[in-house]
Structures are given as structure tokens and as C-alpha cells.
Amino acid sequence: GAVVSQHPSWVICKSGTSVKIECRSLDFQATTMFWYRQFPKQSLMLMATSNEGSKATYEQGVEKDKFLINHASLTLSTLTVTSAHPEDSSFYICSAPGGFGTSGRGYEQFFGPGTRLTVL
Amino acid sequence: AQSVTQLDSQVPVFEEAPVELRCNYSSSVSVYLFWYVQYPNQGLQLLLKYLSGSTLVKGINGFEAEFNKSQTSFHLRKPSVHISDTAEYFCAVSGVDDMRFGAGTRLTVKP
Numbered sequence: 001g002a003v004v005s006q007h008p009s010w011v012i013c014k015s016g017t018s019v020k021i022e023c024r025s026l027d028f029q030a031t032t033m034f035w036y037r038q039f040p041k042q043s044l045m046l047m048a049t050s051n052e053g054s055k056a057t058y059e060q061g062v063e064k065d066k067f068l069i070n071h072a073s074l075t076l077s078t079l080t081v082t083s084a085h086p087e088d089s090s091f092y093i094c095s096a097p098g099g100f101g102t103s104g105r106g107y108e109q110f111f112g113p114g115t116r117l118t119v120l
Numbered sequence: 121a122q123s124v125t126q127l128d129s130q131v132p133v134f135e136e137a138p139v140e141l142r143c144n145y146s147s148s149v150s151v152y153l154f155w156y157v158q159y160p161n162q163g164l165q166l167l168l169k170y171l172s173g174s175t176l177v178k179g180i181n182g183f184e185a186e187f188n189k190s191q192t193s194f195h196l197r198k199p200s201v202h203i204s205d206t207a208e209y210f211c212a213v214s215g216v217d218d219m220r221f222g223a224g225t226r227l228t229v230k231p
Contacts, residue, residue, distance in 0.1 A: 006163075034218065043210060043223045044164075093163055095219070108152070108171075109212075109219050113163040 002028050002098050006112035013084055014120055021079045021115045023050075023094030029074035030096035034109065035067075038091040050077040084119045091116050122147035122215040126222035134230050135203055141196040141225045143211035152214040153194040155185055157207050158224075164210065170194060181205070201229045 003026040013019050023033055031052045036044040048069055049057040056069035066088075068080040081088050095109040127142040145151060152171050156164040168179025175187040185196045194211060206229045211222040 041224075041226075044221045046218065046220070049218065091161075108154070108166075108169060108214065111156075111164040114161075116161065 002026075002096070002110040004094065004096050004110045004112040006092075006094055006115050008115060009113060010116040010118075012118045012120065015085050016083055019081045019084055019117060021081075021092055021094075021117075023077045023079070023096075023112050025075045025096045025110075028096070028098070030077075031074060032097055033071060033077040034095045034097075035069065035077075035079050036093045036095065038093060038114075040091075044093060052077075081117065084117070086119045089117055089119045122149075122151055122213045122220055124211050124213050124220055124222035126209075126211050126225050128225050129223065130226045130228065132228045132230060133201055136200050138199050139197065139201050139205075139227065141209050141211075141227065143194045143196065143222060145192050145194060145211075145213045147213060147215055149215060153185075153187060154212040154214065154219075155179065155183070155194070155196050156210045156212060157181075158210065159207050167196070167209075201227070203229050203231060205229050 005024045007022045033050040035047045037047050038044050046059050047062045050069045050071040052071045052074055058064045071077040091114050093114045095111045098108045123146050125144045133139045154169045155167040157167050158164050167183050168177045170177050170187045178184045183198050185194055187194050209225045212219050
């Protein structure tokens with residue numbers, strides 16, 4: 001089946017630094033990838049849709065200048081948390097759709113293992 | 121736009137007892153429904169999915185779910201749970217180009 005990896009699996013950084021998280025589709029190409037954020041004991045919240053070769057689409061309330069997304073190739077999307085602060089500490093998960101159906105609608109998502117970010 | 125409601129935030133159950141985790145969805149178009157399980161500090165693992173066809177869907181680890189269009193539900197069931205089933209379970213609906221999740225149900229299996 002389709003495999004999505006994330007790197008790093010966890011990261012601890014000081015407040016004010018920037019952190020880059022990578023999301024890779026290992027055995028398939030993904031023109032679209034999704035970034036989610038999950039707070040403890042809560043559900044996944046869609047942050048943004050990453051589009052290969054074009055700008056990302058951000059959900060309402062997500063700061064695009066804070067969470068920079070780059071989708072430079074068909075297998076790699078990166079999320080950079082700029083000037084991180086303790087409130088940015090969270091579990092970040094990416095996913096890539098495995099399209100089905102000729103209509104192009106309704107995509108099963110393949111999820112990465114997640115990245116635990118802790119900002120001190 | 122589609123949305124998902126998981127009716128129980130926590131479900132405690134004794135080992136070997138049956139369990140049902142409830143999920144209702146809303147959508148103006150045809151949807152595809154999923155159940156995922158998440159163990160602590162891990163990503164999501166697909167339990168099962170409904171795309172089309174038979175409304176009773178069987179998944180991994182002995183779980184199954186039934187799609188009920190008239191009641192807009194997709195409840196997850198297991199006839200006999202194990203301690204190892206303790207985890208967070210998410211119902212999700214996929215529509216046009218994205219996926220939305222319910223708030224999650226914490227299943228705790230007690231010995």
C-alpha cells in the first residue's frame with residue numbers, strides 16, 4: 001500500500017526558532033498533500049492543503065506566514081513553523097490522497113506517522 | 121461541506137464485551153466514510169472504509185461498520201474487545217478533495 005513518511009518524528013526547539021517538517025510519499029506521487037494539527041486529546045484539524053507547483057491553500061484562522069508550506073516535488077511537502085512559540089507545540093500529521101474513481105472525487109488519505117513538536 | 125459527529129467522547133468497556141462507537145455524518149453529496157485508530161504518539165491507522173457496494177464493511181482487528189444512508193450513520197462495532205483495542209478512534213468523511221474528522225472516541229478496555 002501507499003506509504004507516507006514524516007521527518008523528524010519529534011523535535012524540541014527553543015522559542016523563536018524555526019522548524020521544518022518533511023512529508024514524503026514513498027511509493028507514489030502526490031500532487032496534493034494535507035497538513036493537520038492535533039492537540040492532546042483532540043481531533044485532527046486541517047491546517048492547509050499543499051499543492052505541487054503552486055501556493056498552498058490555508059484553512060480559515062491558520063496564519064500562512066507562520067506556517068510556511070512548500071510542495072516542490074511530487075513526493076515532498078514541507079511545513080516550516082516560523083518563529084515557533086510554546087503555543088505551537090503540537091502533533092503535526094501530513095497525509096496524501098490515494099485517488100480513486102475516474103471522477104476524481106473522494107480521496108482516501110494515507111497518513112504519515114506524525115511529528116511531535118515541543119517548543120520550550 | 122461535509123461534517124462528522126462522534127456521539128461519544130469516551131467509551132469504557134470490559135474485556136471480551138461487545139462495543140459500538142457511534143458516528144453520524146452530514147453531507148450534501150455522496151461521501152466516502154472511514155474509521156481510523158490512533159495509538160498514543162502515533163499516526164492514524166485505517167481500520168476500514170466505505171466507498172460503495174455492501175453497506176456492511178469489515179476491517180482489520182475484527183472491527184466492522186455499517187453504512188446507513190437513511191440515518192446518515194456509520195457506526196463501528198466489535199463483538200469482543202481486547203485490552204489492546206484501547207486507543208482513540210476517529211470517524212472521517214471524504215468528499216471533494218479533503219477529509220474531515222470527528223472529535224474522536226476514546227475506547228478504554230478494562231480487564
